[in-house]
Amino acid sequence: MSPRWVVLGPPGAGKTTVGRLLAERVGVAFRDTDDDVVAAAGKPISDIFTDDGEAAFRAMEEAAVAEALESHDGVLALGGGAVLSATTRRRLAGHTVVFLGVGMAEGVRRTGLSSARPLLAGVNPRATFKALLDARLPLYREVATVEVATDDLTPEQVVDAVLAATG
Ligand SMILES: Nc1ncnc2c1ncn2[C@@H]1O[C@H](COP(=O)(O)OP(=O)(O)O)[C@@H](O)[C@H]1O
Ligand SMILES: O=C(O)C1=C[C@@H](OP(=O)(O)O)[C@@H](O)[C@H](O)C1
Numbered sequence: 118m119s120p121r122w123v124v125l126g127p128p129g130a131g132k133t134t135v136g137r138l139l140a141e142r143v144g145v146a147f148r149d150t151d152d153d154v155v156a157a158a159g160k161p162i163s164d165i166f167t168d169d170g171e172a173a174f175r176a177m178e179e180a181a182v183a184e185a186l187e188s189h190d191g192v193l194a195l196g197g198g199a200v201l202s203a204t205t206r207r208r209l210a211g212h213t214v215v216f217l218g219v220g221m222a223e224g225v226r227r228t229g230l231s232s233a234r235p236l237l238a239g240v241n242p243r244a245t246f247k248a249l250l251d252a253r254l255p256l257y258r259e260v261a262t263v264e265v266a267t268d269d270l271t272p273e274q275v276v277d278a279v280l281a282a283t284g
C-alpha cells in the first residue's frame with residue numbers, strides 16, 4: 118500500500134487544505150502526518166516543541182511519515198519540515214510527490230493568523246519564513262515529481278493543477 122499523492126511544501130502552501138480537497142474530489146482517504154504526531158504525543162505541536170524540543174518533534178515526524186508511506190493509500194500531507202530528514206527524503210523516492218510552492222509574502226499572510234506553528238511564532242515571521250524557504254526549497258525540489266505555485270490560485274484551482282499534472 119502506498120499513497121497516491123504525497124503533498125509537501127512550506128507552511129501555508131496549502132498541504133492540509135488542498136490535500137483534503139484533492140482526496141474528496143477523487144474519493145480517497147486523506148491523512149496528515151501532523152495529525153498522526155499529535156495523536157501519538159497526546160498534545161498539540163506547540164506543546165511538543167515547548168516541552169520536548171524540535172528534535173523530538175522531528176523524530177516523531179520521521180516515524181509518522183514512514184508509517185504513513187507504508188499504510189496509507191490516499192492523499193498524504195506532510196508537515197512543512199518533514200523533508201529536513203534525509204531518511205524521509207530517501208523514503209519518498211518512487212512516490213508521486215507534489216510540491217506546493219508559496220512565496221514569502223503570501224506564506225506569511227496565510228500563516229499569520231494562526232499560533233499553531235511554533236517555528237513562525239517569533240518576532241519576525243517574514244525573516245523566519247525567508248530563511249525557511251532558502252533552506253528548504255532545494256530539499257522540496259529534490260524529492261518532488263510535480264511542482265505547483267499556489268500564490269495566485271484558489272485551493273480548488275490547485276487541485277485542478279495537481280490533477281492535470283498527475284491525474
Ligand atoms: N491556495 C490558497 N489560497 C488562499 N488561501 C489558502 C490557499 N491554500 C491554503 N490557504 C489557507 O492558508 C492557511 C494555511 O493552509 P494549510 O492548508 O494549513 O497549509 P499547510 O498545511 O501547507 O501549512 C489556511 O487558512 C488555508 O485556508
Ligand atoms: O515547517 C515546519 O517545520 C512545520 C510545519 C507544520 O506543518 P504545516 O507545514 O502543515 O504548517 C508543523 O509540522 C510544525 O509546526 C513544523
Ligand SMILES: [Mg+2]
Binds near residue numbers: 132133134149194195
Ligand atoms: Mg498542514
